[in-house]
Amino acid sequence: MSDFAIMTVPDFCAADSCMASFKAFLNSPVGPKTTHFWGPVANWGFVIAGLVDMQKPPEMISGNMTAAMCIYSGLFMRFAWMVQPRNYLLLACHASNESVQLYQLSRWAKGQGYLGGEKKDEASSQ
């Protein structure tokens, strides 16, 4: 129990300024009390879904959806930059999604034989 007492204030950034910046975040115009926060949070679902799907075989990837996502995230990066107020969370989300979806698109294209890989007609075991 004495260890617990030692681990209080000085361990990470002065507690006061931490609280202050956390409070500033909570009350910011793009913070968790506003819609500008939760919309982008929902869009992180695409990034997580993409990361999970990276473990699956390329035959499971939908070329339509992945290509649509690539264009969608490209446009929304620009949207996040231009919207008022500027939304860095949305920008980060779509930048990440763009990377993940481009990677998935390349896996799909290879699986289809477009990038010089061999076309696999059936789901093959590796």
Added chain:
Amino acid sequence: MATSKFQALWNHPAGPKTIHFWAPTFKWGISIANIADSTKPPEKVSYPQQIAVTATGVIWTRYSTVITPKNWNLFSVNVAMAATGIYQLTRKIRHDYFSEEQAAVAKE
């Protein structure tokens, strides 16, 4: 009269010269891709992706009515996303959990 209305739209702050128009407009591509994929076998549907599409559609449907100005283009596209996402999910769930007898036979 017609030209000035057209010009009003053309020069609108959320009009076709701006990203505020094209980003939501292109978001229709996701729903169109989903509709195109609705004929694919359910085994190829991805649970994480469709859950993300549905959740995004539902949350943004709500929030597009709360932002200023209200963006009905964004609203309608997210309604469509939620609808196609739910459709794909029900297809896959039906296939995985409600036709097990068929799946068990097919796997022989």
